[in-house]
Amino acid sequence: MPELRYDPLQHRWVIIATERGARPSDLQDTTKYNHIEHCPFDEGNESSTPPEIWAIREPNSPHNSPGWKVRVVPNKYPALNIGPEGKRIGVGYYDMIEGTGAHEVIIETPRHDLSMADLPPDHIKLVLLAYRERLRDLYKDPRFKYVLIFKNHGKRAGASLAHPHSQLIATPIVPRNISIKLDAAKQHYERKERCLICDLIQQEINTGSRIIFSENGFIAVAPYASRFPFEVFIAPVNHNCSFTAVADEELDRFSHILKKILLRLKSVLQDPPHNFVLNTSPNIEAKPKFSDQWVTLNYDYHWHFEIIPRLVRIAGFEWGSGFYINPSTPEMAAQYLREGKIE
Amino acid sequence: MPELRYDPLQHRWVIIATERGARPSDLQDTTKYNHIEHCPFDEGNESSTPPEIWAIREPNSPHNSPGWKVRVVPNKYPALNIGPEGKRIGVGYYDMIEGTGAHEVIIETPRHDLSMADLPPDHIKLVLLAYRERLRDLYKDPRFKYVLIFKNHGKRAGASLAHPHSQLIATPIVPRNISIKLDAAKQHYERKERCLICDLIQQEINTGSRIIFSENGFIAVAPYASRFPFEVFIAPVNHNCSFTAVADEELDRFSHILKKILLRLKSVLQDPPHNFVLNTSPNIEAKPKFSDQWVTLNYDYHWHFEIIPRLVRIAGFEWGSGFYINPSTPEMAAQYLREGKIE
Numbered sequence: 152m153p154e155l156r157y158d159p160l161q162h163r164w165v166i167i168a169t170e171r172g173a174r175p176s177d178l179q180d181t182t183k184y185n186h187i188e189h190c191p192f193d194e195g196n197e198s199s200t201p202p203e204i205w206a207i208r209e210p211n212s213p214h215n216s217p218g219w220k221v222r223v224v225p226n227k228y229p230a231l232n233i234g235p236e237g238k239r240i241g242v243g244y245y246d247m248i249e250g251t252g253a254h255e256v257i258i259e260t261p262r263h264d265l266s267m268a269d270l271p272p273d274h275i276k277l278v279l280l281a282y283r284e285r286l287r288d289l290y291k292d293p294r295f296k297y298v299l300i301f302k303n304h305g306k307r308a309g310a311s312l313a314h315p316h317s318q319l320i321a322t323p324i325v326p327r328n329i330s331i332k333l334d335a336a337k338q339h340y341e342r343k344e345r346c347l348i349c350d351l352i353q354q355e356i357n358t359g360s361r362i363i364f365s366e367n368g369f370i371a372v373a374p375y376a377s378r379f380p381f382e383v384f385i386a387p388v389n390h391n392c393s394f395t396a397v398a399d400e401e402l403d404r405f406s407h408i409l410k411k412i413l414l415r416l417k418s419v420l421q422d423p424p425h426n427f428v429l430n431t432s433p434n435i436e437a438k439p440k441f442s443d444q445w446v447t448l449n450y451d452y453h454w455h456f457e458i459i460p461r462l463v464r465i466a467g468f469e470w471g472s473g474f475y476i477n478p479s480t481p482e483m484a485a486q487y488l489r490e491g492k493i494e
Numbered sequence: 495m496p497e498l499r500y501d502p503l504q505h506r507w508v509i510i511a512t513e514r515g516a517r518p519s520d521l522q523d524t525t526k527y528n529h530i531e532h533c534p535f536d537e538g539n540e541s542s543t544p545p546e547i548w549a550i551r552e553p554n555s556p557h558n559s560p561g562w563k564v565r566v567v568p569n570k571y572p573a574l575n576i577g578p579e580g581k582r583i584g585v586g587y588y589d590m591i592e593g594t595g596a597h598e599v600i601i602e603t604p605r606h607d608l609s610m611a612d613l614p615p616d617h618i619k620l621v622l623l624a625y626r627e628r629l630r631d632l633y634k635d636p637r638f639k640y641v642l643i644f645k646n647h648g649k650r651a652g653a654s655l656a657h658p659h660s661q662l663i664a665t666p667i668v669p670r671n672i673s674i675k676l677d678a679a680k681q682h683y684e685r686k687e688r689c690l691i692c693d694l695i696q697q698e699i700n701t702g703s704r705i706i707f708s709e710n711g712f713i714a715v716a717p718y719a720s721r722f723p724f725e726v727f728i729a730p731v732n733h734n735c736s737f738t739a740v741a742d743e744e745l746d747r748f749s750h751i752l753k754k755i756l757l758r759l760k761s762v763l764q765d766p767p768h769n770f771v772l773n774t775s776p777n778i779e780a781k782p783k784f785s786d787q788w789v790t791l792n793y794d795y796h797w798h799f800e801i802i803p804r805l806v807r808i809a810g811f812e813w814g815s816g817f818y819i820n821p822s823t824p825e826m827a828a829q830y831l832r833e834g835k836i837e
Contacts, residue, residue: 158719309809326815428814466652472669
């Protein structure tokens with residue numbers, strides 16, 4: 152069973168894969184995808200994955216057979232397992248939680264050779280629908296405090312298979328960066344009775360120079376303090392705390408701006424390796440009893456989407472400090488992406 | 495002038511290199527070192543670097559000429575500049591600091607082809623002495639709240655030149671990860687009047703299974719909640735808050751355990767790309783007036799050294815969450831490094 156271990160000095164949980172226990176020879180990194188004879192995510196190879204959890208399929212097509220558009224399956228090598236109770240255990244000074252959670256793969260299309268940028272908006276909408284439905288389902292389980300939905304595109308961004316897919320990990324804790332954001336938003340709300348992210352969006356609208364697109368109720372900006380060159384932040388302009396509450400027509404509008412941004416990144420930066428992450432509110436059902444955390448949750452958070460192109464290497468400075476050097480300016484990045492300038 | 499910009503949502507400062515302003519074509523990443531005809535760090539090429547700040551030299555050898563053992567020079571492409579006053583400016587909701595700071599390179603040896611693991615302990619001691627002397631000197635400047643000393647070994651760990659060197663960056667703020675650690679240590683001290691890191695070291699001694707070496711007053715462990723496989727933490731067993739206060743004979747003892755660990759990493763993991771970071775207390779002289787931060791500083795922090803082999807790729811999950819999945823166990827890593835097991 153994997154363990155969640157807490158670092159009391161860094162205030163951070165880490166998943167230790169005690170079962171897999173990679174030895175030195177397992178830790179060879181390469182810049183190429185593993186060679187595979189047949190891709191387990193291709194249509195027709197459904198039996199190569201664990202049984203599907205959710206799918207959008209042609210009417211009457213049986214589970215785990217061809218005829219799907221988006222398919223969600225458990226990760227074959229999960230970081231956390233659905234089984235354990237998630238017991239919390241003190242280990243001397245340290246804290247441990249049994250590795251309960253979920254680790255799923257969202258296969259975005261049956262086509263091996265398309266990236267999300269190439270999919271039509273109405274197909275991207277189906278992927279977003281999968282995210283929402285899996286979030287809603289997993290948030291019924293009070294063991295899971297957060298569900299992180301993310302994508303690794305390209306080997307250098309951590310993808311191990313080329314076939315377009317995203318992943319989700321449900322965790323029995325709220326991860327550190329999310330906690331920091333929630334605390335910031337909560338403090339702001341307590342002082343001002345306004346949402347911090349609504350305020351930041353308003354500031355970006357007033358400034359203008361970092362806006363990439365603003366249309367159909369969504370805004371895409373290069374954040375003022377971007378950690379990485381060409382980082383993109385996308386959010387609904389109107390307040391909405393949780394992705395679980397997003398309406399179908401909102402997914403429709405979101406899919407259009409998302410496709411536009413992904414296409415611009417692809418052309419301006421020549422299909423860069425990148426990650427994206429959906430940020431949403433934690434699972435209210437899992438709120439610790441008697442805690443004053445998340446009390447004002449419906450007012451003080453605002454779902455958003457972050458895209459991080461992987462263009463620069465992260466070195467000792469960043470690991471040691473949590474402090475980043477961005478060699479580009481967000482204002483210039485916004486201009487390139489807005490105008491679609493290609494060098 | 496570079497800018498330090500604050501992200502109010504993530505509570506994090508970022509350096510934006512507004513001068514360099516890397517465009518898309520500047521952001522090509524490769525796995526090879528830049529080809530250079532002559533290395534600016536080699537002996538005899540002293541005129542290829544900015545004038546030296548500090549060096550250990552043969553008696554009577556002139557500055558910026560051959561005859562040195564360790565040489566410290568300004569970084570030719572600094573992330574922060576020594577010039578600006580470091581004025582703090584509000585930009586709407588955002589915060590900015592003029593990019594004041596220092597960015598220096600510690601050239602560890604005149605020999606291009608040796609890594610730190612290959613240097614004799616008495617030469618490693620001279621590198622550590624350079625760290626201490628530069629810290630002492632930069633901490634005289636009340637603009638600089640922290641000095642981060644780190645090393646990138648290998649292209650995949652962010653090194654751009656092969657010649658063995660470390661770097662330091664002096665910053666007008668305390669970087670986020672350091673702040674988090676300082677807060678944790680301060681809270682622990684306030685509650686218990688004991689140093690958190692002293693307590694953690696005691697816990698490791700009691701447990702035993704994560705100790706790599708413990709000798710001559712230093713302990714090297716694989717941390718309980720290691721973020722990365724084969725991560726190593728080294729600290730003096732006896733309480734010592736700041737690296738500026740380390741005595742020469744302590745540097746001597748430290749150089750021996752450091753060499754031993756670097757050699758073990760090199761043999762067990764086949765010269766892995768890695769980063770290391772020195773963690774020490776911030777600059778007390780730069781403590782904000784009337785602040786209750788760092789009050790108990792001499793008691794509540796404990797300098798330490800972290801080594802991070804770069805064996806796994808960091809993906810969207812980690813960037814989005816600050817939450818890590820470690821495919822190895824620290825207990826196994828400690829055993830491999832302790833026993834020098836080579837696969």
